[in-house]
Amino acid sequence: MPATTHCRICGGTVREFIDFGRQPLSDAFVDPDRGGEQEFFYRLATGVCQSCRMVQLMEEVPRERMFHESYPYLSSGSSYMRAHFEGVAKHFLTTELTGEDPFIVELGCNDGVMLKAVADAGVRHLGVEPSGGVADLAAEKGIRVRKDFFEQATAADVKRTEGPADVIYAANTLCHIPYMDSILNGVTELLKPGGVFVFEDPYLGDIVDLTSFDQIYDEHFFLFAAQSVQAMAERHGLELVDVERIGVHGGEVRYTLARQGARTPSAAVAELLAEEEARDLAGLATLERFADNVRKIRDDLVSLLTRLRAEGKRVAAYGATAKSATVTNFCGLGPELVPFVCDTTPAKQNRLSPGTHIPVRAPEAFSSPYPDYALLFAWNHADEIMAKEQAFKEAGGRWILYVPEVRIV
Ligand code: SAH
Ligand code: TYD
Ligand code: ZN
Numbered sequence: 581m582p583a584t585t586h587c588r589i590c591g592g593t594v595r596e597f598i599d600f601g602r603q604p605l606s607d608a609f610v611d612p613d614r615g616g617e618q619e620f621f622y623r624l625a626t627g628v629c630q631s632c633r634m635v636q637l638m639e640e641v642p643r644e645r646m647f648h649e650s651y652p653y654l655s656s657g658s659s660y661m662r663a664h665f666e667g668v669a670k671h672f673l674t675t676e677l678t679g680e681d682p683f684i685v686e687l688g689c690n691d692g693v694m695l696k697a698v699a700d701a702g703v704r705h706l707g708v709e710p711s712g713g714v715a716d717l718a719a720e721k722g723i724r725v726r727k728d729f730f731e732q733a734t735a736a737d738v739k740r741t742e743g744p745a746d747v748i749y750a751a752n753t754l755c756h757i758p759y760m761d762s763i764l765n766g767v768t769e770l771l772k773p774g775g776v777f778v779f780e781d782p783y784l785g786d787i788v789d790l791t792s793f794d795q796i797y798d799e800h801f802f803l804f805a806a807q808s809v810q811a812m813a814e815r816h817g818l819e820l821v822d823v824e825r826i827g828v829h830g831g832e833v834r835y836t837l838a839r840q841g842a843r844t845p846s847a848a849v850a851e852l853l854a855e856e857e858a859r860d861l862a863g864l865a866t867l868e869r870f871a872d873n874v875r876k877i878r879d880d881l882v883s884l885l886t887r888l889r890a891e892g893k894r895v896a897a898y899g900a901t902a903k904s905a906t907v908t909n910f911c912g913l914g915p916e917l918v919p920f921v922c923d924t925t926p927a928k929q930n931r932l933s934p935g936t937h938i939p940v941r942a943p944e945a946f947s948s949p950y951p952d953y954a955l956l957f958a959w960n961h962a963d964e965i966m967a968k969e970q971a972f973k974e975a976g977g978r979w980i981l982y983v984p985e986v987r988i989v
Pocket of ligand 2: 961
């Protein structure tokens, strides 16, 4: 009998289709002086709801374990993403935020990468961000931040003190939140009658196409698709009125929800829904095929790294991503096969990667001297990183990619 649980959206039966086993928290970098004593593990497995088709984790990690004062992820770590979010801000400033005293609320504003441009334009805004350290960085940029988890009670309080919002926005945050009823109750309470709730998150269609199984980890509780988002919206009197596929982070969709009947859905909504239906995106057969592809990538990657070690090649990894926790722990990659990983994030440096304890070094370690092979954990930033690291290629270095398949470039 396959394992099942209850859907966090509709209460239906969730059927498991892949089990990554025991995993650490993906952003819990280990202090070498304290060894692994403080590490928390849970079972990472994913299933699909047989009623509303939402793909979701089988087990939830308590939110305070993931999002706290020293949450290390910084949204401003990529120049490409900084430009992306400036574009998002500009878009809102010239469309939804042109009326009388407009107001935008962002869930998970992190270090303020998007709201900075809104604050600079003098438009009323509020970031809701529970992770204290990154919230402080946003505040230092002149952004108004509330250090809190967004949920129904927070939304009600924001509405009471600040009034209703024209736009509620969340990037790479909504999919982190299992308590969706509370979120959507909050959204419907806080949003103006004609307002929009816009969120962008990794797209199930791209994850299946690329076999990007590293998009599955503790913080990514849901893997959204148009079908499941539409079903989720309808339960709260909301309607999916636009979808846009965007190339960031390995393939995402930007979903726009409005109150039912308030806006005319764009043609793109019906098109994406039809495409998902035609390819049976959330069907068990599709997802079990995905799981087979994941196991092949694991086997190929372990064989390649084992061969390179036997040949005496020097290997390093690039980007201590949250995603890579799934790769290293599922494939059993520790310092024997991957001696270190370099990363620009100060709070990750001189620590050990979660679970398999690969040392994290500052970017300078990468070039002193260059390794023979670099395993690109931050593959979603490949264009930016490969452009920056041209000297590595010129010195004879090769990149190892594992999405959509294991290959050397
Ligand atoms: N929007 C940024 C940050 C994404 S990381 C970007 O796209 O780069 C996810 C963020 O969501 C973290 O900073 C985390 O602290 C925050 N978060 C988690 N749960 C939340 C909640 N309930 N309400 C608001 N923010 C939340
Ligand atoms: P990212 O893929 O954005 O997210 P996640 O952690 O959720 O998987 O993480 C990118 C990581 O790679 C982040 O720790 C910063 C690091 N990085 C570099 O070290 N150098 C770079 O040039 C870029 C773009 C990122
Ligand atoms: Zn469901």
